[in-house]
Amino acid sequence: MKNIVLIPGDGIGSEITNSVTTILEEAGAEVNWIEKSAGLKAYEETGNPLPDDTVEAIEEHRIALKGPLTTPVGSGFRSVNVALRQKFNLYSNIRPARTLPSIDTPFRNVDMVLFRENTQGLYIGKEKWINEGEDKRHSEAIAVVTEEASKKIIRAAFDYAVKNERKKVTLVHKANILKLTTGLFLEIGQKIAKEYPDIEFQDLIVDNMAMQMVLRPQQFDVVVTTNLFGDILSDLASGLVGGLGVTGAANIGDDAAMFEAVHGSAPDIVGKNVANPMALLFSSLMMLEHIDQKQIAENIRKAIYKTLVEKKVYCTPDIGGEGTTSTFTQAVCDNI
Numbered sequence: 001m002k003n004i005v006l007i008p009g010d011g012i013g014s015e016i017t018n019s020v021t022t023i024l025e026e027a028g029a030e031v032n033w034i035e036k037s038a039g040l041k042a043y044e045e046t047g048n049p050l051p052d053d054t055v056e057a058i059e060e061h062r063i064a065l066k067g068p069l070t071t072p073v074g075s076g077f078r079s080v081n082v083a084l085r086q087k088f089n090l091y092s093n094i095r096p097a098r099t100l101p102s103i104d105t106p107f108r109n110v111d112m113v114l115f116r117e118n119t120q121g122l123y124i125g126k127e128k129w130i131n132e133g134e135d136k137r138h139s140e141a142i143a144v145v146t147e148e149a150s151k152k153i154i155r156a157a158f159d160y161a162v163k164n165e166r167k168k169v170t171l172v173h174k175a176n177i178l179k180l181t182t183g184l185f186l187e188i189g190q191k192i193a194k195e196y197p198d199i200e201f202q203d204l205i206v207d208n209m210a211m212q213m214v215l216r217p218q219q220f221d222v223v224v225t226t227n228l229f230g231d232i233l234s235d236l237a238s239g240l241v242g243g244l245g246v247t248g249a250a251n252i253g254d255d256a257a258m259f260e261a262v263h264g265s266a267p268d269i270v271g272k273n274v275a276n277p278m279a280l281l282f283s284s285l286m287m288l289e290h291i292d293q294k295q296i297a298e299n300i301r302k303a304i305y306k307t308l309v310e311k312k313v314y315c316t317p318d319i320g321g322e323g324t325t326s327t328f329t330q331a332v333c334d335n336i
């Protein structure tokens with residue numbers, strides 16, 4: 001049994017985590033859930049959106065599965081997602097995008113895995129005002145790229161490619177303009193690529209990448225890029241296969257990992273039994289693979305695909321089904 005910290009989160013969080021834990025149990029996953037709180041509910045109850053005992057549990061067990069958290073607009077409430085990434089140095093954000101059966105999109109045979117650097121770049125939000133008077137406001141932002149962090153994420157992408165028998169790594173940058181920051185990222189990628197002669201290496205400028213992903217997404221296999229480009233392109237990749245409701249995500253560091261859905265807490269559908277658990281479910285499959293329960297993950301994946309093909313009527317309305325969270329969960333369990 002592997003101890004996993006489970007953070008159901010806010011909004012539809014408890015509905016989709018219930019579905020996921022039910023399906024994993026049905027499939028015989030060897031996990032022991034240690035439930036902890038975070039987000040708005042935790043804030044209302046304890047005054048802290050990320051209570052100490054939640055952090056301590058992750059420190060102890062090193063792996064977490066997290067539902068969506070509501071981030072209230074206003075001051076004093078730090079993003080829990082960002083806090084966890086920083087605290088445990090979860091430098092790899094991994095987002096697979098794979099075509100799913102019966103999910104209607106204009107793109108077929110997509111199968112890519114995007115690695116986004118999770119701690120640096122322009123995304124860190126180091127901005128400031130340069131005062132030039134009331135009617136001439138001027139703001140600036142800083143982008144950070146270090147050799148150390150770039151090596152880690154690029155190596156993570158290549159190692160993943162080797163381990164999962166992938167053939168190609170595409171590094172995405174804007175080194176023609178941002179020569180020092182994304183130029184450094186590219187230079188490190190070119191060096192590391194030489195250590196992996198069996199993996200094809202390609203680099204693309206980000207604007208071209210955006211076009212290529214829409215024109216011919218099938219050409220991409222493993223993709224690695226800096227934080228902000230990765231933020232945008234990973235959502236684009238999800239869009240190719242059906243959106244944020246059907247794609248999983250992982251945040252992985254050297255000694256901790258957090259698996260999560262990328263969608264939010266969906267306050268508009270809370271309590272209606274129509275939340276789609278697929279995104280969190282796919283994240284949990286990445287978790288099972290991470291803890292070497294690959295066969296169980298594969299069995300669940302097959303059951304999901306079978307459900308999509310045969311029993312779409314049992315799926316939730318966001319993907320064209322006529323069912324509920326419960327009917328989907330039951331159908332996947334029946335197919336395992």
Ligand code: NAI
Nearest residue numbers: 068069070071245262263264265266267268269275276318
């Ligand atoms: P959202 O992702 O919660 O909802 C956008 C739309 O997608 C809504 O119509 C919602 O019903 C639908 N939707 C989302 N997940 C779904 C699912 N699993 N099944 C079916 N439909 C689904 O984004 P929104 O409304 O912008 O944010 C709501 C709250 O969530 C905010 O407090 C925001 O800060 C938070 N949020 C948290 C994230 C996280 O914890 N990773 C990510 C994004 C937003």
Ligand code: MG
Nearest residue numbers: 231232235262
């Ligand atoms: Mg995003």
